[in-house]
Amino acid sequence: MLDTQYMPVLIMFVVAGAIVTLMVNASRLFGPRNRTETKLDTFECGNESSGSAWGRFSVKFYLTAILFIVFDVEVVFMYPWALVFRELGWFGMSSMAIFVSVLALGLVYEWRKGALEWE
Numbered sequence: 001m002l003d004t005q006y007m008p009v010l011i012m013f014v015v016a017g018a019i020v021t022l023m024v025n026a027s028r029l030f031g032p033r034n035r036t037e038t039k040l041d042t043f044e045c046g047n048e049s050s051g052s053a054w055g056r057f058s059v060k061f062y063l064t065a066i067l068f069i070v071f072d073v074e075v076v077f078m079y080p081w082a083l084v085f086r087e088l089g090w091f092g093m094s095s096m097a098i099f100v101s102v103l104a105l106g107l108v109y110e111w112r113k114g115a116l117e118w119e
Contacts, residue, residue, distance in 0.1 A: 060117075060118065064116070064118070067110060067115060067116070070106075071103070074099075
């Protein structure tokens, strides 16, 4: 059936699921249900709602967000490399130099295109 080494993991999932189920049902049973106009109003970071939810955003906003995600994800690839840096030797150093160079070229390209300018 199940290998005994996986039994603690299975028990952990069952206990975690039971706790989640218990907490959700307890909040439904014991939580207040006062539906006031203030609670049903939309919340936008502490500011009063203004305009339609279907308003248009500038493409610059999305471009900046995507650039942040791209460069943030690329940094994630540098952590494992840094951990095994000494074992990789010159091959690892040269491959990371190429990787960082491509990233730098992409950043220079975006900078020259004006993608980082915020107006």
